[in-house]
Amino acid sequence: MFPTPSQVLRQREGTLEDTPFPLLLHSLMVEERTCTLELKVRQREKRIVFEDGSPVGCQSNLLHETLGKFLVEKGKLTEVDYQKALAESISSGLQMGALLIQKGLISPFDLYKQLQANLAHKLLDCFRWTDAKYRLIADVDSPDASVRMNTGQLILTGVANVMPFDAVATHFTFTDERRFGQMPGVDAGLKLSSKDARLFQALRQRPTFNELMERTSFDTETVLRRLYALCLLEVAGFVEDVDERAAKLAAAAPAPAPEPVVVPAEAPAPAAPQPQGTPFSDEDVAARDALVSAFLAHRSKDPFTLLEVPEDVQPVPLRKAFFALADRHSPLRFQTPELREKAESLLAAYAKAFGALSDAEQNLLWRKRRAAQREKERGTTRPSTAEQFRIRTDLLDATTQFEEAKRRLQARNYAGAFEYFEYACDIDPKPLYQAHRAFARYLMKPEAHGRLALQELQEVVRQEPGMEEGWAFLGEVAQGEGQWAVAEDAFRKAFKLNPKNRRYVELIQEIVKRR
Known part of the structure; x- marks a missing residue:
């Protein structure tokens, strides 16, 4: 596949x-x-x-x-x-x-x-x-x-919601008679939405694509997107691949062990005592923030900085510093998986740093690295604030492109406006930018771009029904295309979002008279 x-x-x-x-x-x-x-x-x-x-x-x-x-x-x-x-x-x-x-x-x-x-x-x-x-x-x-x-979660979300549908359809092709099923023995660690779970459960029946649409009541795009992601992640696949994997798993499975003979004990063993220690710190905001703060910063620190010890640290103080930090952020202090995982990562980092500084050769290597870094910093001239601001402003800013496009639109430079709206959409595809781009495309050449602009604006208002500009532009383009019912409905929705704009009322009245 x-x-x-x-x-x-x-x-x-x-x-x-x-x-x-x-x-x-x-x-x-x-x-x-x-x-x-x-x-x-x-x-x-x-x-x-x-x-x-x-x-x-x-x-x-x-x-x-x-x-x-x-x-x-x-x-x-x-x-x-x-x-x-x-x-x-x-x-x-x-x-x-x-x-x-x-x-x-x-x-x-x-x-x-x-x-x-x-x-x-x-x-x-x-x-x-x-x-x-x-x-x-x-x-x-x-x-x-x-x-x-x-x-895996990133792939499922990106394919289901962001990837252009024509790209999905191009890279995921099959014949109508092909059947799909759940792939056995695969755990991708996915959190399925209600739609994802519904489609995944329907795969148990080994349906064709059309049967999958019927059983889930989803449209073609919804099913194809999710099926592509699930097949790519190998949690779903063609039934012949599913059967082949199931056969391999069955052949590789060990023979069942004989049941052990159970000899009844004379008396039940006493229950192990429950550990008595510091209560969990999950609800302690200060402890939780201290853990996360240390976790966020630990990757950027060398062993000396991480263990908070000087370069001439001796073995006994080094050991004490390690134990103090290991106890401060001990995984045993946290109950939720998310916080415990961070504490475990920190403990591993502390142990690695302790091992590095306990070894004479590695300790010397880290001290040499520190000395080289200090020399480098002394010989480096720090850029001025103005220079650094210039570097930062080299970043592509959609807002700047959008404002320039609106100025060109007001000046009736429709081709120039479209170009800058295109830049803004490239950088940040907000529905607001897409609506202006579609309208500029229409104004640039109404006779050639009317139908495409209409489709683009209808998709924009579907995504963002509370955008006044989207409905207003849709009304203008639909009116130009002679689609009076669509234009009237669009202007009514724009007026509902902004009742102070009486121009919408005038446009609606003109359309009603014309109709």
């Missing part, structure tokens, strides 16, 4: 038109690769870092995907606080996240959640880059923050 992961990764570079993004993600996950995936399309660039097949970081040249702008967009940070923090981050060299925690603008726990959401947002955006070029790079710049994505 799909090429094997080794076949996909044999080619170090190519295009997402030939090798779609979800196929690349799945191949890197199965092969457990640690590498960097570079994506480029026109002016946009992203570098995704993978560790053991899981995305752990993504650098992007899109302004709205930076942490500060993302927090403003989500209402977690005001624009004023963002601008102040940005200026201070540039002048001090502190990372934005650490600075926000330091100023009390966000808690470590909330920051971790937003870092996860920001990474997911950056990666899901890549599913629409179907015309991008990609390159696999062996070098990895490990991100400072300890955030990791579930690749």
Whole structure:
């Protein structure tokens, strides 16, 4: 059905038109690769870092995907606080996240959640880059923050909601008589939505595609998207592949062991005493934030900084520092899987650092690295604030493109406006930008682009029914195309969203007279 992961990764570079993004993600996950995936399309660039097949970081040249702008967009940070923090981050060299925690603008726990959401947002955006070029790079710049994505969940969400449908239909083809089923013995660790679960359960009946649509009552697009993702993740497949896998599992299964002879005991053994210790810290906000803060920062620290010891530390103080930190963030103090997993990762990092500093050769190596870094910092001239701001403003900003496009639209430069609305949509495909792009496309050449603009605007208002501009543009284009019923309905919806605009009433009255 799909090429094997080794076949996909044999080619170090190519295009997402030939090798779609979800196929690349799945191949890197199965092969457990640690590498960097570079994506480029026109002016946009992203570098995704993978560790053991899981995305752990993504650098992007899109302004709205930076942490500060993302927090403003989500209402977690005001624009004023963002601008102040940005200026201070540039002048001090502190990372934005650490600075926000330091100023009390966000808690470590909330920051971790937003870092996860920001990474997911950056990666899901890549599913629409179907015309991008990609390159696999062996070098990895490990991100400072300890955030990791579930690749399987990312593939399911991206294919079901973001990837253009024509790309799905192009890369997932089969004949009408082919039947599908659930693949045995595969656990992708997926959290299925109600739609996903309903479709997955229907696969038990081994249906054809048309039967799957009938049993779920879903449309073609909904079924094809989810079926493509589930088959790519190998939790579903053609029935012949399902049967072949089931036969292999049955052949590999060990013979059942004979039942042991049970000898009744004279008396039941006493119950093991329950451990008596510190109560769980999950509900302790201070303890939880301290754990998450340490977890977020530990990747960027060397062994000395991580264990909070000087370079000339002796064995006894080193051991005491290790035990103190291991106890402070002990996994036994946390009950929820999410917090316990972070505590276990920290404990492993502390143990690794302790082992490195306990070894004379590694200890010397780390001290030499520190000395070299200090020399480098002394010989490096720090860029001025103005220079750093110039570097930051090289990021692609959709808002700037959108404002320039609106100025051109007001000046009746429709081709120029369309070009800049296209840039804005490339950077950030908001429905508002898409609505303006469709309207500019129509004004540029009404006789040629009317039908396409109408389709685009109908899709926009379906996605964003509360957008006044979308309905107003739809009314204008439908009126120009002679679709009076559609135009009247659109203007009525625009008027309902903004009753103060009496122009909608005049347009509706004109249409009623004409009809």
